[in-house]
Amino acid sequence: MVSKALVRLVSAVNRRRMKLLLGIALLAYVAFYSFLLNRSIQENGELKIESKIEEIVEPLREKIRDLEKSFTQKYPPVKFLSEKDRKRILITGGAGFVGSHLTDKLMMDGHEVTVVDNFFTGRKRNVEHWIGHENFELINHDVVEPLYIEVDQIYHLASPASPPNYMYNPIKTLKTNTIGTLNMLGLAKRVGARLLLASTSEVYGDPEVHPQSEDYWGHVNPIGPRACYDEGKRVAETMCYAYMKQEGVEVRVARIFNTFGPRMHMNDGRVVSNFILQALQGEPLTVACSSRLSLTRLPFFSSDLVNGLVALMNSNVSSPVNLGNPEEHTILEFAQLIKNLVGSGSEIQFLSEAQDDPQKRKPDIKKAKLMLGWEPVVPLEEGLNKAIHYFRKELEYQANNQYIPKPKPARIKKGRTRHN
Numbered sequence: 001m002v003s004k005a006l007v008r009l010v011s012a013v014n015r016r017r018m019k020l021l022l023g024i025a026l027l028a029y030v031a032f033y034s035f036l037l038n039r040s041i042q043e044n045g046e047l048k049i050e051s052k053i054e055e056i057v058e059p060l061r062e063k064i065r066d067l068e069k070s071f072t073q074k075y076p077p078v079k080f081l082s083e084k085d086r087k088r089i090l091i092t093g094g095a096g097f098v099g100s101h102l103t104d105k106l107m108m109d110g111h112e113v114t115v116v117d118n119f120f121t122g123r124k125r126n127v128e129h130w131i132g133h134e135n136f137e138l139i140n141h142d143v144v145e146p147l148y149i150e151v152d153q154i155y156h157l158a159s160p161a162s163p164p165n166y167m168y169n170p171i172k173t174l175k176t177n178t179i180g181t182l183n184m185l186g187l188a189k190r191v192g193a194r195l196l197l198a199s200t201s202e203v204y205g206d207p208e209v210h211p212q213s214e215d216y217w218g219h220v221n222p223i224g225p226r227a228c229y230d231e232g233k234r235v236a237e238t239m240c241y242a243y244m245k246q247e248g249v250e251v252r253v254a255r256i257f258n259t260f261g262p263r264m265h266m267n268d269g270r271v272v273s274n275f276i277l278q279a280l281q282g283e284p285l286t287v288a289c290s291s292r293l294s295l296t297r298l299p300f301f302s303s304d305l306v307n308g309l310v311a312l313m314n315s316n317v318s319s320p321v322n323l324g325n326p327e328e329h330t331i332l333e334f335a336q337l338i339k340n341l342v343g344s345g346s347e348i349q350f351l352s353e354a355q356d357d358p359q360k361r362k363p364d365i366k367k368a369k370l371m372l373g374w375e376p377v378v379p380l381e382e383g384l385n386k387a388i389h390y391f392r393k394e395l396e397y398q399a400n401n402q403y404i405p406k407p408k409p410a411r412i413k414k415g416r417t418r419h420n
């Protein structure tokens, strides 16, 4: 009896245990299954999100790859100069028309070039192709403030050059040419550098002798609208020779006649840019009445000027030297030539003349020929075609309201002026 009851009790207990075990197993199964289900839903979701992200990111990656490729510097070829021949050269006004071409020449010759410019009439675009190069530095600085750097040569070009630009703020033009030149001569004295001043044919004013050789003293109206520039440059020359005599600074003075070429200002206001722009835009070519039939000196091409400046800097000629084109044509012939090269049907119109505009100027370049072996060599038509191409492009950028720069990593150093 007792044993039967015992067996029943044991089997009842086992059944309950079995049920319990079964219950636990079921629960575990459900939990495991739902865990697996959740995970696969999650994984699926994640996969979907990932593929969505990939879809968006891939084109961006491709763009970055393209940008990286275009950021790979492609500088114009630069010579390698030994330590002995390589010079540290400062170009003030190096982001302007002439200065930027001079920068190109000196960089390609293998020198270390520092451009200092306040971007009054110059622009970074003119030297953008050098930004980031190990031999190149661009400093945003006004030469009216002192500058302290170590250099071997200084090409002092900083000054607005065309009448609308230098007449815009005559006092600033005077300060740039006087205080600015004093600062650069002070720097030249401190570091023992040679300084070349970019002077101008305007020091001859409205000349009474033709052609003008370097020993002509000029005929300048000291209170006229052009005086800020003409007299500013005359006193800059005086300063150069005072520093040479008193302080032993080596100076070179280039008296530059009208120059033209790519990177000239659109609003330069002088005959080449005026005629080209007018012809390209189908507007009448405007000529000052007095110059209708008068002989005019022809401008010369920027690369000729740059070669002349470098030759003068490296010569032993410390007195002023004319750099210009002695060829003569009437202004009408010149206007006609530009019309033909542009292929324009513009008419030629006569206007009243500007105050103090020199009637006639012609450089005597015997000294440059003899002492530097220099004379302009670029044929007029070849130079004009290059300038026309440049202005045509500029007008296109204007019309499309867009300029697409060559991509280069910017590394522009902000000017740091130390005052002692």
Ligand SMILES: NC(=O)c1ccc[n+]([C@@H]2O[C@H](COP(=O)([O-])OP(=O)(O)OC[C@H]3O[C@@H](n4cnc5c(N)ncnc54)[C@H](O)[C@@H]3O)[C@@H](O)[C@H]2O)c1
Pocket (backbone or CB within 6 Å): 092, 093, 094, 095, 096, 097, 098, 099, 116, 117, 118, 119, 120, 121, 122, 123, 141, 142, 143, 144, 156, 157, 158, 159, 160, 161, 162, 165, 176, 180, 198, 199, 200, 201, 255, 256, 257, 258, 259, 260
């Ligand atoms: N282009 C010519 O036909 C011509 C003729 C005679 C003389 N020059 C002389 O050659 C030099 C260069 O002329 P350009 O035609 O290239 O003119 P530009 O106006 O294109 O260049 C002058 C440069 O000097 C910079 N500048 C002006 N004031 C400055 C200042 N205070 N501090 C620092 N930078 C300053 C301008 O931003 C510009 O980049 C000038 O000194 C000019 O007088 C030029």
